[in-house]
Amino acid sequence: MHRQRVATTQETEALRQINSFWRQYRKNRAAVIGFFILAGICVIALAAPLITWYPPLRTNVADPFMPPTPSHPFGTDDLGRDLYSTAMYGTRTSLAIGLLAAGISALIGILVGAISGYYGGKADDLLMRTSEVFLVIPTFLLALIIVAMFGATIQNTIFAIAIVSWPRTARLLRAQFLSIKETDFVEAARVVGSRNMDIMFNEILPSAIFPVIVNASLEVATAILTEAGLSFLGVGDPNVPSWGIMLNNAQSYLRTAWWMAAFPGLMLLLTCLSLNLVGDGLNDYFNPRLKER
Amino acid sequence: MEEPLVKVTNLKKYFDIRKGLFQRKGEFVRAVDDVSFEISYGENLALVGESGCGKTTTARLILRLLKPTSGTVYYSGKDLFNLTDEEMRRIRPKIQLVSQNPHASLNPRKNIMQILSKPFKLHTDMKRREIQDNVLDLLEMVGLSPPELFADRHPHEFSGGQRQRISIARAIALKPSFIVADEPVSALDVSVRAQVLNLLKDLQAKLGITYLFITHDLAVVRSVSTRVAVMYLGKLVEIAEVSKLFKEPLHPYTEALLSATPIPNPERSRSRQRIILGGDVPSPINPPSGCPFHTRCPIAVEKCKSIEPPLTKIDDRYVACLLRARKTSF
Amino acid sequence: MTSIARIFARRILQAIPLLFVVITINFVIIHMAPGDPTYTLLGESATPEFVQAMRARFGLDQPLYLQYFYYVSRVIQGDLGFSLLRSQSVSSLILERLPATLILIFTAMAISTSVGIFLGVTASRKPYSASDNIATAAALFGVSTPIFWLGQLFLILFAIYAGLLPTSGMRDLRAQFTGFDLVLDVARHLILPAITLAAFHLGFITRLTRASMLEVLGQDYMTTARSKGLDERAVVYKHGLRNALLPVTTYVGLSMGLLFGGAILTETVFSWPGMGTLLYDSLRLRDYPALLGIFIFISVMVIIADLVVDILYGVLDPRIRSS
Numbered sequence: 001m002h003r004q005r006v007a008t009t010q011e012t013e014a015l016r017q018i019n020s021f022w023r024q025y026r027k028n029r030a031a032v033i034g035f036f037i038l039a040g041i042c043v044i045a046l047a048a049p050l051i052t053w054y055p056p057l058r059t060n061v062a063d064p065f066m067p068p069t070p071s072h073p074f075g076t077d078d079l080g081r082d083l084y085s086t087a088m089y090g091t092r093t094s095l096a097i098g099l100l101a102a103g104i105s106a107l108i109g110i111l112v113g114a115i116s117g118y119y120g121g122k123a124d125d126l127l128m129r130t131s132e133v134f135l136v137i138p139t140f141l142l143a144l145i146i147v148a149m150f151g152a153t154i155q156n157t158i159f160a161i162a163i164v165s166w167p168r169t170a171r172l173l174r175a176q177f178l179s180i181k182e183t184d185f186v187e188a189a190r191v192v193g194s195r196n197m198d199i200m201f202n203e204i205l206p207s208a209i210f211p212v213i214v215n216a217s218l219e220v221a222t223a224i225l226t227e228a229g230l231s232f233l234g235v236g237d238p239n240v241p242s243w244g245i246m247l248n249n250a251q252s253y254l255r256t257a258w259w260m261a262a263f264p265g266l267m268l269l270l271t272c273l274s275l276n277l278v279g280d281g282l283n284d285y286f287n288p289r290l291k292e293r
Numbered sequence: 294m295e296e297p298l299v300k301v302t303n304l305k306k307y308f309d310i311r312k313g314l315f316q317r318k319g320e321f322v323r324a325v326d327d328v329s330f331e332i333s334y335g336e337n338l339a340l341v342g343e344s345g346c347g348k349t350t351t352a353r354l355i356l357r358l359l360k361p362t363s364g365t366v367y368y369s370g371k372d373l374f375n376l377t378d379e380e381m382r383r384i385r386p387k388i389q390l391v392s393q394n395p396h397a398s399l400n401p402r403k404n405i406m407q408i409l410s411k412p413f414k415l416h417t418d419m420k421r422r423e424i425q426d427n428v429l430d431l432l433e434m435v436g437l438s439p440p441e442l443f444a445d446r447h448p449h450e451f452s453g454g455q456r457q458r459i460s461i462a463r464a465i466a467l468k469p470s471f472i473v474a475d476e477p478v479s480a481l482d483v484s485v486r487a488q489v490l491n492l493l494k495d496l497q498a499k500l501g502i503t504y505l506f507i508t509h510d511l512a513v514v515r516s517v518s519t520r521v522a523v524m525y526l527g528k529l530v531e532i533a534e535v536s537k538l539f540k541e542p543l544h545p546y547t548e549a550l551l552s553a554t555p556i557p558n559p560e561r562s563r564s565r566q567r568i569i570l571g572g573d574v575p576s577p578i579n580p581p582s583g584c585p586f587h588t589r590c591p592i593a594v595e596k597c598k599s600i601e602p603p604l605t606k607i608d609d610r611y612v613a614c615l616l617r618a619r620k621t622s623f
Numbered sequence: 624m625t626s627i628a629r630i631f632a633r634r635i636l637q638a639i640p641l642l643f644v645v646i647t648i649n650f651v652i653i654h655m656a657p658g659d660p661t662y663t664l665l666g667e668s669a670t671p672e673f674v675q676a677m678r679a680r681f682g683l684d685q686p687l688y689l690q691y692f693y694y695v696s697r698v699i700q701g702d703l704g705f706s707l708l709r710s711q712s713v714s715s716l717i718l719e720r721l722p723a724t725l726i727l728i729f730t731a732m733a734i735s736t737s738v739g740i741f742l743g744v745t746a747s748r749k750p751y752s753a754s755d756n757i758a759t760a761a762a763l764f765g766v767s768t769p770i771f772w773l774g775q776l777f778l779i780l781f782a783i784y785a786g787l788l789p790t791s792g793m794r795d796l797r798a799q800f801t802g803f804d805l806v807l808d809v810a811r812h813l814i815l816p817a818i819t820l821a822a823f824h825l826g827f828i829t830r831l832t833r834a835s836m837l838e839v840l841g842q843d844y845m846t847t848a849r850s851k852g853l854d855e856r857a858v859v860y861k862h863g864l865r866n867a868l869l870p871v872t873t874y875v876g877l878s879m880g881l882l883f884g885g886a887i888l889t890e891t892v893f894s895w896p897g898m899g900t901l902l903y904d905s906l907r908l909r910d911y912p913a914l915l916g917i918f919i920f921i922s923v924m925v926i927i928a929d930l931v932v933d934i935l936y937g938v939l940d941p942r943i944r945s946s
Contacts, residue, residue: 133644136929137922140884145918149656184397193385193415206402225769229888232771234906258779265772272767
C-alpha cells in the first residue's frame with residue numbers, strides 16, 4: 001500500500017499519557033510530597049533487610065526498655081526486641097495488607113457495580129440493598145467480629161477488610177455506569193453490534209473508573225488503619241511484624257517507655273498521610289478546580 | 294411491487310410511568326401510537342415532526358434499541374423482534390445509525406483508529422494491518438484527508454462537523470444497506486450543514502444506501518429527501534413525496550409546519566399565509582380523543598373530536614384527516 | 624397520608640429489613656466460624672447442663688432454618704445471650720456500659736461538628752491563604768492519624784508528662800465526688816478521650832465544609848446576593864452556609880457507625896468504662912456470646928440513629944418532602 005504506517009502503537013500512546021498525567025499531577029505540591037513519601041515507604045518495604053541490622057521480632061537482642069540509641073534508633077521493647085527493625089519490616093505488613101485488601105475490595109466492587117449499574121432491574125435492587133447494609137452498620141466492628149471468630153491470621157484480616165469495603169466502590173461505580181450507559185456512544189456501540197460484556201468493560205468502564213481510582217488510595221489508607229486497629233485490639237496475627245501490635249504492646253508501658261508508642265504510630269501517620277495526599281492529588285487531576293480570584 | 298427494505302406495521306411504544314412503590318398509576322406516555330409505513334430500496338424517507346412527537350422513539354425501535362409494546366418491524370422481510378440476539382448481531386452491520394450529538398456519539402477515551410476499528414473487529418476476522426488500511430480508506434471516503442493525521446487523535450480534538458463525519462465513517466464501515474440518520478446536522482453550525490448533507494447524499498449514490506432521515510427542519514428535508522412522513526403525538530398524519538408535499542400539503546398540521554419554515558426570499562416570506570396554531574401541544578400521556586390534532590386544528594369540526602382519522606391512501610400519498618382525506622388529487 | 628407520615632413509614636419499612644440482615648449476619652457467623660456453633664453461641668465454657676437448659680430456647684437440635692427462627696425471635700425480644708464467663712446476661716452487661724460510651728460519643732460529635740464547621744468556613748473565606756493552609760493541613764492530619772496512637776500521644780503528653788489530666792477511667796475512684804463535683808470530675812476525664820475521638824471527624828468535617836462552601840460561594844445565586852449590596856458577612860453566613868451545610872449534615876448523620884468504631888479504640892487507650900472496653904475485655908476472654916451480642920446491639924443502635932436522622936432530614940428539607 002502506498003500510505004505510511006500509522007504511528008500509533010500501544011507503547012507510545014501509554015508513554016504519552018503517563019507524561020501528560022505527571023505534568024498535570026505535579027501542579028499540586030502537597031500531592032507530589034505525598035507521592036515521594038509513599039515511594040520512600042515502598043522502598044523501605046522492599047529494602048528492609050538492607051537497612052536493619054537486627055532481625056525483627058527476635059527477643060532479647062538487647063536489654064529491654066532501652067530508649068532510642070544509635071544502635072537501636074527506635075529503642076527496645078519489653079522483650080528486648082529491636083523496635084526499629086520491627087517497624088521497618090512492619091512496612092511490608094501494612095502495605096501488603098493495605099494493597100491486597102483494597103485490591104480485592106476493588107475487584108468485587110467493580111464487578112458488582114458494573115453489573116448492577118448496567119443491567120439494573122432485580123439484580124441491581126438486590127445488590128444495592130446488600131451494599132446499603134454495609135454502609136449503615138459499623139464496618140470496623142464487623143471486621144473485628146469476623147477476625148475474632150474466624151481466627152487472627154493475615155488472610156482472615158485481608159478478607160474481613162475486603163468484605164466490609166467493597167460496597168463503597170460498588171456504589172461509586174454503579175452511579176457512573178447509570179449515567180454513562182445512556183450516552184450516545186454507548187448506544188452507538190450497541191448499534192455497531194457490541195455484546196454486553198464488551199460494552200461494559202471496553203466502552204463504559206474506561207470512563208467510569210476514575211472516581212474508583214481516586215478512591216483507591218483512600219481505600220488503601222483505610223485498610224491499613226483498620227488492620228492496625230484490629231491488631232491494636234489484640235486480633236492481629238502475632239507472628240508478623242505489625243505497627244498495630246507494637247502499639248498494643250506499648251499501651252501497658254506508656255509511662256515508662258514512650259518510644260514504644262511514638263515510632264510505630266509515626267510510621268502509620270506518614271503512610272496514611274502520604275496516601276491521603278496522593279488521593280487528593282488524583283482528585284485534583286481528575287476534577288481540576290479552577291483557582292478563583 | 295417490489296418488497297420494501299423496511300416495513301413498519303402497527304408499531305406501538307408506550308412508556309410506563311410509575312411514581313414510586315406506593316403509587317402505581319396505570320399511566321403511559323404514548324410515544325409511538327400505531328405507526329405503519331414502508332421504506333423502499335434506495336429512497337430517503339424523512340420523518341418529521343416537533344420535539345416529543347415520537348420520531349426518535351420510532352428510530353430506536355427500528356434499530357431494535359428498544360422493545361415495542363406491540364407491532365412489528367420487518368427488515369428485508371425478517372421480523373426483527375423475533376430474531377435471537379446473535380441473529381440480530383449478525384444483521385447489525387447492515388442497519389446503522391448516525392446520531393445527533395457529535396460531542397457525545399464518540400467514546401472520548403478512545404482514538405479514532407480504535408473507534409473505527411471496532412466494526413471490523415466485531416464482524417470480520419481481518420488482521421490488524423488490513424483493518425488499519427480499511428479505517429484510513431473510510432476516513433478518506435468521508436472527506437477527512439490525509440487520514441493518517443486523524444487516526445491517532447481523540448474525538449475532543451475535532452470540530453463538530455469533523456466528528457459527525459467520523460460518525461458517518463463508523464456507520465458505513467461495513468457497507469450497510471440502511472442508515473437511520475437522527476437529526477444528523479441539527480447540532481452543527483449552519484455553514485457546516487450543507488457539507489455533511491452533501492456527504493450523505495454522495496454516499497447514498499456511491500454505496501446504494503437507503504435512509505430514514507429524522508429531522509424537525511423542513512428545509513433539510515427539501516434538499517435531501519425523496520419522501521416525507523409527518524408525525525404528531527405519536528401518530529403519522531401524512532406521507533407524501535417531497536415535491537408534492539411542499540407544493541400542496543394535505544394535512545392541516547403539515548400546512549402549519551410548512552408555513553413556519555423560514556423562506557430565504559424576503560418578499561415571498563412576507564407575502565405568504567402564516568398559519569399560527571393556537572394552544573399547546575397536548576401531553577402524550579393523555580392524548581386528545583378522536584383526532585389528536587383537533588385541539589389546535591384551524592379547520593376542525595365536531596366529528597373530529599370523537600372519530601380518530603385513519604391513515605388513508607390517496608393515489609400515492611397518505612393522510613390522516615377526516616376532512617382532507619376525501620379530496621382527490623390533481 | 625401526610626407527606627411527613629409517609630416519609631416516616633417509608634424509612635421505617637426500609638430499616639426493618641436491615642435489622643433482619645444484621646441478625647442474619649450474626650447467625651451466619653455463628654454457624655460458619657470454626658468449631659461447634661453451639662459453643663460459639665453459648666460460650667466456650669458452657670457446661671452440659673447449661674447447653675441442656677438452652678436447648679429449647681434456641682432449638683439446638685432442630686434443623687437449621689428452625690434454629691434461625693428461634694434465634695431471630697430471641698434477639699427481637701431483647702435476649703442477646705448470656706455470658707457464662709461473667710454470669711450476666713449480655714444485655715445487662717451492655718446497658719451498664721452504654722451511658723459512658725454515649726457520653727463520649729456525643730461529646731466528640733459536638734466538638735468535631737462545631738469546631739469542624741467553624742474551621743471549614745474560616746478556611747473557605749480566603750482560599751489558599753495562610754489560615755486556609757493551616758486549617759487544611761490540620762484537617763489532613765486529623766484524617767490520617769490513627770485514633771489510638773493519637774490517644775496514646777495525648778496521654779503521654781498531657782496526662783503523664785504534664786500531669787494536667789487524668790490518665791484513665793471516667794472518674795476519680797478514690798475521691799468519690801458527688802453532684803456538681805462529679806460532673807466536673809467526669810468532664811476532666813472526658814477531655815482527652817473526647818478530643819481523640821473527635822480528631823478524625825473534625826478533620827473530615829473541616830475538609831467537607833470547606834469544599835462545600837467553596838462550591839456554594841462560587842455559584843450564581845451568591846453573586847446575585849452580593850450584587851444586592853448585602854454585607855459580605857451576611858452573604859457568607861446567611862446564604863452560603865445554609866446550603867453548604869447540607870452535605871455536612873448528611874455526613875454527621877451517617878457517622879454514628881464510624882464513631883462507635885472509634886470509640887472502641889479510644890476507650891481501650893484511656894480505659895474509659897464503656898462498651899469499647901467491654902468489647903476489648905470480651906475479646907481477650909473469648910466471650911463469644913458477649914461479642915456477638917455487642918455487635919447486634921451497636922448495629923441496631925446505628926440503624927436507629929440513621930433512621931432518626933433520615934426522618935429529621937425529610938422533615939427539614941422541603942425538597943425531599945415533595946418527592
